[in-house]
Structures are given as C-alpha cells and as structure tokens.
Amino acid sequence: MEVAAPEPTTARLEGLSDGIIAIAATLLVIELAVPAAGEDVGHALREELPAIAAFAVSFLTILIFWVNHHALFRAVARPDRGVQFLNGLLLLGISFLSYPTAVLGRTLQAGPYERSGAVFYALVLAGTSGLFAGLWVYLAARPQLLAPWARPGAAAAVRRSLVGPGLYLLAALVALADAPVALAVVALVALYFALPPHILSRRSA
Amino acid sequence: MEVAAPEPTTARLEGLSDGIIAIAATLLVIELAVPAAGEDVGHALREELPAIAAFAVSFLTILIFWVNHHALFRAVARPDRGVQFLNGLLLLGISFLSYPTAVLGRTLQAGPYERSGAVFYALVLAGTSGLFAGLWVYLAARPQLLAPWARPGAAAAVRRSLVGPGLYLLAALVALADAPVALAVVALVALYFALPPHILSRRSA
Amino acid sequence: MEVAAPEPTTARLEGLSDGIIAIAATLLVIELAVPAAGEDVGHALREELPAIAAFAVSFLTILIFWVNHHALFRAVARPDRGVQFLNGLLLLGISFLSYPTAVLGRTLQAGPYERSGAVFYALVLAGTSGLFAGLWVYLAARPQLLAPWARPGAAAAVRRSLVGPGLYLLAALVALADAPVALAVVALVALYFALPPHILSRRSA
C-alpha cells in the first residue's frame, strides 16, 4: 500500500500550468529598460520601441500557448508520468521565453548582433512549440490517455501541432537575413493561431 | 470531428486574467530603487516618494481594473474568439503598465522630462481602459454572447465604459501642463470607480 | 436594471488576495544581491546574511498575514465596497513590503543608516497590520456583513487585531536604538501569531 505520489489530476496540473504561464507572460515587462534620470523620455521610448514590440509579440504568443495548452489538456483524461514530464519541459520553455525576448529586444536596439538575437528567439519558440507537438505525438500513440471524444481527432491534432514548430523554424531562417521581419513572422504566427480552429481544420473535419 | 481548441470557458479565462492582473499589480514594486550602500536612508526615501506615489496609484488602478474585469466577465455567457482576443490585448495593457509607472516615477524624481513621462503614463492608461470600452462595444453588438440578465443593460455599460478612457485622456492633457497634478487625476479616477455602481448609474437604473 | 459591477464574491476576492500575497512573498528573494563575478562566495554570502535574515522574516510575516487574511475572510459573509477598499489597501501594503525589506537588508549590511532602515521597515509593518485592525473595526460596526457564527466574537477579534500594530510600533521604537534587535522583535511577532489561537484568546473564549 502506497502513501505518496498519487498522480496529480488534470485539474491540478492545469492549475500549476496556468499559474506558470500567467507569470511567464507578466514577467516579460521587467526586461524593458527605464530611461535614466535626466534622459529625454521621448527619445528613450523611441529607442525602446523594438524591445516593446518584442515584449508584445512574446506576450501574445504566450497567450496563444495558453489556449493551445488548455485545448490539449481538455483532451487528456489521464496525465501519466510521460505527459507530466513533457508538460514540465513545455513549462520550462515558456518560462525561459522572457530571456530570448530580452536578448532580441536588446540586440534590435543595438544593431550588430540583431540577427543572432532573432535566430535564438525563433529557435526557442520552435523548441517550445515542438514540445506541444511532442505531447500530441505521445498522446496519439496512447489513446487510452485521451478522453473518448478526443481519440478520433488525435491524428489531425498531431498534424496541426507541427505547424507551429515549422513556422518558427521558418522565422529562424528569415532571422538569418532580417531580424525585424523575423519578429513580424512570429507576430503573424500568433495571429494564425488566434483564428478559429474550424477555419484551420476544415479539411480534416 | 475536432480534438483541439474547444473554447476556453469563462471560468478559465477569468482564472488566467486574475493571475495576470494579480502579478501585474504585485510586480510594480520591483521598480522602486533601493538606496545605495551608505546613502542617507531618510533622504533617499524622500527622493523616492514620487515613485512610491506612482506605484500606489497604479496598484489601486489595477485593482479597479480587476473589479471591472470581474463585472464584465460575469456578464459574458460565451467568450468567443473576439472576446478572447480583446481580453488578451487588455491583459497586455495591464501587464505593460508597470513600465510607464516606472518611467513616470523616474521622471518625477529627475525633473526635466516629467511631463513626457506623465503623458506616456496617462496614454497607456487611456488605451488600456479603452480596451474595456472595446469589449463592451463588441458585446453590446453581439447580445447572444451575454447572459440574458445582462442584455438590457449593455448599452448603459458601453456608455459607462467610455468614462475611463475619457478621464485618462483628460489626465494626459493635464500632464502636458503639470505631471504631479496628472498623477492626482489618475488617483481620483481610481476613487471614482471605487464608488458603488448604483450611485454612478442611477439615471440608467 | 444593471449590467456591470455586481459585487465580487468573497471567493473571488480571496482568490485575488491569495495570488497577490503569494507573489509578494515570492518576489522578496529577487532583492538579494548575487556575488559579482570572481568575488569570494563565502565572504559575499556572510555579508549578505542580514539581507537573507530580513528576507526570511518578511516571508514568514507575509505567510502569517495570509493566515490572518484567511481567518478574516472566512468570517465575512458579504464583502461590501468598504471591505473591498480596505482589502485593496491591505494588499497594497503587503505588496509594498518587499521594498522596506530590501532597504533594511541593504542598510543592515552597510552600517550608518541601519536604524533608519529598521524604523521604516517596522512602520510599514505597523501600517499594514493596522489595516487588518481597520478591517475588523469596520466589520464589528457592521455585523450584517459577518457570517452569523462570527458576530459574537467580533469584539474579541478587534482587540486581538490591535496586538499586531502595537508590537510593530514597539519594534519601530526598538529600531531607534538597535536595528538587528528590531528585526528579531519582528521575527518574534511572527512566531506569536503562529501560535494556536485558542492559547491567545483563552480569556475571551
């Protein structure tokens, strides 16, 4: 007979995940640089604009991750240790995101290394959204972990989950040539995922 | 048949929003400058007073935003993608608020650019509270998204939601002339919204 | 008929309060100074010890505030605007606490102004715990806001709620003479409130 470590329920896993995602989004702002005492505020804010843009894109991207996370966990009936472990890595990626966001913001302002900053940023996004794909692959191979209503659509969910990493890898390629355009691509990806799912999946419906 | 992306429930949207709002309010404090080692503490605290005042006003303003957010989402029966998107922008504005608060606090201490700092601060508040108005406009045009009891009052809610952006734009105008007075106006707006709603809406009751 | 601003329920007020209190406690750590590259770590940690002590005392004090906050809101049946406003000020005080904690930690390390730092710290604690007393006074004068079971004990709760501010004012007086002793007094106050309530209130039972 065992006392410890009953599996956390989906509800409590979601609670922790929601907390971490909310904090990760809100922490992004503290990387923005406040103008020094006596500095011209208008000028300083214009200089900070690229960092503010990176902040806004990352914030909305994390909200999209949250929507996808919610959709995924609604489909999970039984989060086994594998799901928990992949979810832990996913939360690690989301929490880490404020670092590449700050790096990108800083380099977009200062010039010479902005493409390196944007490649790093896009690769972290590709890896993080790749963990969503990993979770869907893991779940599609173990339909007993899914709610019955979610099983028929698992293959379509796997296919759709590959779109994110693919687009972020594309953004990383773009970043090799132009950092601001790469950031715009990431912003467009957020818009793409904000579209209603029935538009995106009409073919597989 | 679709696995992914069932609409988040109002309850879960509210949970995420509450988390982000709580964090945004609490993070404000980390922008306050701790006196350097060996500095006269009493003198340093007096110098920090304007930044502490900006912190307190923003904190209470965010709590008011929370009350209004709660009132709005109690009226929502079905948060569609449009509601979610506008809510995401609203949370972005609330999370961003610690940046203009820090800018205002810094410039109130250092002098020459305090009016620029206060204009920036008031405009961010106007934009953020404008998103509340945008949500009410969006919902009033789609009464099927509202709870039945909330539909008759939607037009009054739209009118009332315009008061906030209007007052913050007024504060931005005041800021062109005097930054501390503009901060006092923002503090008064918080008090205005803290008044019981039956006083404010007696006419439309 | 009114759409907006139904009163937040006690449950949702408690949820926001819990979130802010949890964040305020956890944020305290970021004010600790990490040793510079190449600095002797053992020496730097010994120098940081007073700041770590202030961190630990404030963390435990905030947990005590949380327990008291929970006890208070369990007794509230209907949180009117007055309760909400006082609670907002209370959360402002708790969120602000990381600033005087950092000031105290810094001055305890650097010497000349440690007593000013400790007075400031103790006065913020006195004001914050005074808001608990203010809430109890407000509620005792409006028993209809309390749960029926809580009404007979309201007067005793008011008396007990004055102990905290009194002890923190005492700590402020002690701080005029000796800062580390004042921090020890605050630590003892936390222990006092950690004692089971039936011991503290045997007389009024």
Next chain:
Amino acid sequence: MEVAAPEPTTARLEGLSDGIIAIAATLLVIELAVPAAGEDVGHALREELPAIAAFAVSFLTILIFWVNHHALFRAVARPDRGVQFLNGLLLLGISFLSYPTAVLGRTLQAGPYERSGAVFYALVLAGTSGLFAGLWVYLAARPQLLAPWARPGAAAAVRRSLVGPGLYLLAALVALADAPVALAVVALVALYFALPPHILSRRSA
C-alpha cells in the same frame, strides 16, 4: 466563541503553496544576464550556458518538489499548526532557491569560487528537501492528521523522504571536488524523483 483563525483547509493551503511554487519556478529566469548592447550574442550565450543549465535544473527540481508536495498534501486530512509551520518553512526554502541558483550560475561562469557556489546550492536543496522529510516524520507521529488510507504507508513515506536530503548532501560532497558534476547529480536526482513511485517503492509495497 472564537471568530478568528479557523484552521485553513488543505485546499486553501495547497492553493497558496501551488502559487508560491509556480512563482518560484518562473522567477528563476530573471537572474539570467542579457548580453550588453553591442556584445557578440553567440559568445555571450555560450558564456551564459552554465547559468542556463542551473536555471533548467532548478526549474525541474521545483516541479518535482511540486509533485511531492501534492502527494504529501493529498495524504493530509487535517493540517494543524505544526503542518502549516513546516509547510511555511518549506515554501521559504523553495522561494529562496532562485538565489543559490543565481549564485551557482554566476560562479560557474567566473571560475575561482564555483565549488563554493555549488556547495551552497546543494546545501539549500538538502535543507529544503529535508523539510519534506520533516513533514513526513511529523505526520507519521500523528496519524490522526492523515487520511485513513494514508496511515499504513506513512512509515514507508518517511523512509522514502530521506532519499532526497541524502542525495543532495552527496551532491554537496561532490561539489567540494567538482561543481559541474554536482549540478549533474542534482539533475539526476530530479530524474530519479520523476520515475513512477511504484518502481521506487516496490520493496515496501
């Protein structure tokens, strides 16, 4: 008759604990150093790699602590003041963890004091996980605080809870000789606790 301080329920204690644990994990990232303006980003990121590794190991370790915390509180039927106090110290340890993580990251980069940094890191982990053991010892001696189903397994839970502190003390010993290897040991401990419990406790089953 008593108004104040009814015991917090397990549910509310868990809520606060979950909040603090989520924030502690997510705050870890803000200690990572963003490259200075104009610095070679690739080179700066390579230099930051040890700090990023320490971030990732601490993040996953805190998630493991969360799983263990959840398992422990599922078994608690009645959290008395002793449980609350030990839980408060445990949350203090988990919140504090970002400081030794930052110290370790900094010293792993800069060299001469990396072993001191790793010893400090491993000792804080040993103390924090020791508080889990302390909680289990406390509960095993007071079976009336445990849920009936959890009582037969309490002795086994105590034994298993000693594994963590033991392994972290081992990591501290390793740190005296080699800091990166000590960090690897801590990473392996996280993997060990990520294994399903029925494997770890087959003997006591």
